[in-house]
Amino acid sequence: VLLMFLFLSCSEENDMLNVDVEEQEQVNDNSDASVEEITYFTYQNFQNQGLENWIIIHDENGNLIDYKQIIDVGSMDFTIGEDVLSEKLSATKLSFSADEAGNNLYHSLLTYTDLEIGSVWEDRSNSFEGNLIGGFNLQVENISGVENILITTPSGILRTGNPNANEFSGNTLQLMDIPFYQEQEYLISIRDSNGLTKYLLLSPENDFDYSYDYDSFQEFDDSYKLELPPNNFNLIFTGGFKTNDANTYWNYGHRFTEYIGNEAGEFNLGYINGYERYRSYFSITREDFTYTLQVIGDKVQDVTIPDRPLFTVENSNIYDFEFSSDLNAITKNTRHESIIIDEQSRYLSTTWLVYSSGKSSQKIGRLPDEIIEKYPDMVLDTLELKEVSLFTKSYGQQQLFEDETSKRRTGNYTSESYVFRGF
Numbered sequence: 001v002l003l004m005f006l007f008l009s010c011s012e013e014n015d016m017l018n019v020d021v022e023e024q025e026q027v028n029d030n031s032d033a034s035v036e037e038i039t040y041f042t043y044q045n046f047q048n049q050g051l052e053n054w055i056i057i058h059d060e061n062g063n064l065i066d067y068k069q070i071i072d073v074g075s076m077d078f079t080i081g082e083d084v085l086s087e088k089l090s091a092t093k094l095s096f097s098a099d100e101a102g103n104n105l106y107h108s109l110l111t112y113t114d115l116e117i118g119s120v121w122e123d124r125s126n127s128f129e130g131n132l133i134g135g136f137n138l139q140v141e142n143i144s145g146v147e148n149i150l151i152t153t154p155s156g157i158l159r160t161g162n163p164n165a166n167e168f169s170g171n172t173l174q175l176m177d178i179p180f181y182q183e184q185e186y187l188i189s190i191r192d193s194n195g196l197t198k199y200l201l202l203s204p205e206n207d208f209d210y211s212y213d214y215d216s217f218q219e220f221d222d223s224y225k226l227e228l229p230p231n232n233f234n235l236i237f238t239g240g241f242k243t244n245d246a247n248t249y250w251n252y253g254h255r256f257t258e259y260i261g262n263e264a265g266e267f268n269l270g271y272i273n274g275y276e277r278y279r280s281y282f283s284i285t286r287e288d289f290t291y292t293l294q295v296i297g298d299k300v301q302d303v304t305i306p307d308r309p310l311f312t313v314e315n316s317n318i319y320d321f322e323f324s325s326d327l328n329a330i331t332k333n334t335r336h337e338s339i340i341i342d343e344q345s346r347y348l349s350t351t352w353l354v355y356s357s358g359k360s361s362q363k364i365g366r367l368p369d370e371i372i373e374k375y376p377d378m379v380l381d382t383l384e385l386k387e388v389s390l391f392t393k394s395y396g397q398q399q400l401f402e403d404e405t406s407k408r409r410t411g412n413y414t415s416e417s418y419v420f421r422g423f
Helices: 002-034 369-374 397-406
Strands: 037-045 052-059 064-070 074-081 088-098 104-116 119-123 132-141 146-153 156-161 172-181 186-192 197-202 209-213 222-228 233-241 254-261 265-271 277-286 289-297 311-315 322-325 331-341 347-357 384-393 413-420
Touching: 037 052, 037 064, 037 088, 052 074, 064 074, 088 119, 104 119, 104 397, 119 397, 146 172, 146 254, 156 172, 156 254, 186 254, 197 254, 197 265, 222 233, 233 265, 254 265, 311 384, 347 397
Parallel strands: 037 119, 104 347, 132 209
Antiparallel strands: 037 074, 052 064, 052 088, 088 104, 132 172, 146 156, 146 186, 186 197, 222 265, 233 254, 233 277, 277 289, 289 413, 311 322, 331 347, 331 384, 384 413
């Protein structure tokens, strides 16, 4: 009787277990049917890049979600079940190039972290593609000496720096074969040996010789005197944009004044009236850090160059980077690099640039095995931290990503950053 009771009990339990399994399978089937595939990320390629390129997607914890090779110009969607997505994701673009002989190999990685679900990477170029059809010549007479020449159009810089001996002789400056872009207004800015900068606006014709007296150049409508402390390097310039069209600010616009060097002292920055927006740029390197301030909007009349803030790297590993600082960073970027010459005398370069939010730590996912196997000369184990930039004035991470990739910026913009090196 006892054996029969045990046998009947086991049979009932098995029957109940089978019912539970069948019910659970039915629930799972219904659950799978209710999960919708969504497009969580889109990559849009607007240019024929001529390289081997990949897009790799990780979740916010560094777990690999998907990866695809960029084959051609066009749009590429990444889809997944909605219930398996994290709140944020990271997108990495890997580009590989090599010379014909295979002696120089370049691996470049660019990562944006903390992106929203549904983000679109518009991979656009900000290079100037004007209608170049020829050139023209410019002669400037009665100028005592030349410290710097600037030739710019609203779309880019054509010439900057000191003239050579063949260009300046006596009191005459000869600039030959200036590229002629159709329907472009040129601004020629010259700083003489007395430190005075004057400018000329010119709408040239192709294959034409122009001659001006330096006295006919105009002085700036407004000026600002900047006092620089002792420094290792500085780049300072002012300029303007005559329109507020999208993409405008990713080109250079007209540049009014420019200083490049490592001198301390007083610098005279000029502005011309009548522009829609102005661009003022100040970058000063002192010891092991660089302070940079860029303002697009009104003319800048006051700049304070700060001392070095507190900054310490706690973990330099790219996958688990961590730092401490007294700066309140909105966003940051890091640059890791590895350059070696192998036993075959090949030059192997690997660079990984990461844009992320300003939090003191970040998690970067590892690359898929397939990609690592495809590029065995990509050096990841010996990547060294080369540079950290903390942005205290900037767009937030999502808008920064859209700005950097789409190249569509309008309106005013202020960027302030501290760049640290020498770890």
